[in-house]
Amino acid sequence: METPPMIGKNIQRIRNSRKLTLNVLSERSGVSKAMLSQIESDKVNPTVATVWKIARGLNVELNDLLDTDDQPKRIFSLNPAGEEPPKLETHANGVSIRILSSMSMVEDLEMYLVSLEPHSILKSEPHYSGTQEFLTVVKGAVKVQAGENVAEIKKNDFLVYHCDVEHSIANETNQVAIVHMVVRFTPDKR
């Protein structure tokens, strides 16, 4: 972060997206309405304690208010061939999927970085039998469902499941979640 965080705009953006008034946020956070107004219009230098109270009031991580969005995404190959895989990215319903490795690199392995906005869900139909998915939560927390099985996993947690049944990854929290996903396709394993 090369420049001090623009806290005011972040707070205002989130407060508006939550449809909260200054009065309500003031009650929830314990920070005066006047202070909130001044912070949002960058008239003051709030203390960490105050920003933290606001973060609690908004139900987000402190870091979400201080972040200057970092979305630099480069993909490299160090292979002799040196082929550079495509930077594919798809968006839908608050879920963005970036393909890290592509089929051109390994024929039965795919890797993704899945970003889930608050209260978004990624549903998948059953894959070919034998397919496995390996999830590592990089940020936030998600609820994973595979057939009858459910698990709630959060940052740094790891989860494996067979995905020859309907499965989903849901972000039921109020902050962005990011999961690293490896899909392993093994045609005839069961």
Added chain:
Amino acid sequence: METPPMIGKNIQRIRNSRKLTLNVLSERSGVSKAMLSQIESDKVNPTVATVWKIARGLNVELNDLLDTDDQPKRIFSLNPAGEEPPKLETHANGVSIRILSSMSMVEDLEMYLVSLEPHSILKSEPHYSGTQEFLTVVKGAVKVQAGENVAEIKKNDFLVYHCDVEHSIANETNQVAIVHMVVRFTPDKR
């Protein structure tokens, strides 16, 4: 984060590890020596701007000073069998490697979360020919070397390389780096 961050201890820990005096850090950050002393002993509630200046002076991310260390690491399996892989973790020279998936789960795939302290390096001898490694940087930045090839990758970057030559992952920065690593072992591919 359920409790306000303990900024003071974080700053002091990092300052000491850098062997900096209050005077030097004061010069580098532009925050008075007195303020630094009071912040470190939790006598005051610093403003975000001040903590940001200190972060710059220490050459770390703002977030590193506000973090309340989160190291909860759970591993799950959603498979019918329900076998729970081991939470193995090894430490050496500032590099900690957590094994996510184990051989018991898939015979030719391994997944790790590698954490590298500032200025630490993970060196590996050549693996069996055909082995590939897939890196995704989760935090910070690292320099990867595989034979003659070198690449510097940072947060959200992805890198693939054949590792049948001597290779290494180095953290040459002043902050912790975390990389997600998938090792794919394919006996006879080249």
Added chain:
DNA sequence: TATTCATGTTCATTATAGTAAACTTATTTC
């Protein structure tokens, strides 16, 4: 059009973050 109600802003005051300088406490040097 006046009247209420709800929004966000500005004002006057108090509490406290931030500073420079003085003070302490070691450790070194002659």
Added chain:
DNA sequence: GAAATAAGTTTACTATAATGAACATGAATA
């Protein structure tokens, strides 16, 4: 063992974060 240097702490003061109350602005109701 006195003087000098360098570490962190405390003091006295100034700048400003934070507050509650008053003020403005607009939308809805009669």
